[in-house]
Amino acid sequence: DAGVIQSPRHEVTEMGQEVTLRCKPISGHDYLFWYRQTMMRGLELLIYFNNNVPIDDSGMPEDRFSAKMPNASFSTLKIQPSEPRDSAVYFCASSLMEWETQYFGPGTRLLVL
């Protein structure tokens, strides 16, 4: 298996622009997680899905952030409009069972100017 795939790996954009991050989980994994990592706040859980349904989005910072999972093999995290404070590394992870081993993607390094 190729593992969790994320795209793009790097994104540089200007404040106010829309940003879309993509994730393909490991086939057969029912759980998908979106995390954000910064030096100041560490690793934060933004949202997670079970069988394509959002279960807990309490970590989503504000309405500018939205996430979807239209099918079992694809998820997006969208920021609209983006702000400089959104600059971070965004990770997608998937797992077979809830809160067991999570498999992380390589991350998307986002810089908002």
Added chain:
Amino acid sequence: SQQGEEDPQALSIQEGENATMNCSYKTSINNLQWYRQNSGRGLVHLILIRSNEREKHSGRLRVTLDTSKKSSSLLITASRAADTASYFCATHTGGFKTIFGAGTRLFVKA
């Protein structure tokens, strides 16, 4: 504050020495996991220990869990330069979140 907090924040040792990292948490847990993150990479799962277990081994890794003290330790024996990374503990409390600590940065000098 975070559920899991690692100690020390940073650790520098010579190759061949053992490295010990600690994690303390505040509330009861279902399981505790340790992850490694190499610079610029995603996290990699190392080991999971459940609340009814006291010790687990995996290769050069040894994890202990003391639920009475709400703490866990990760021991890496005979460290190698390739072990240089950040190590995170993650606790699952039975709620809906696994919470990651701030991590310990380990540097192994060749």
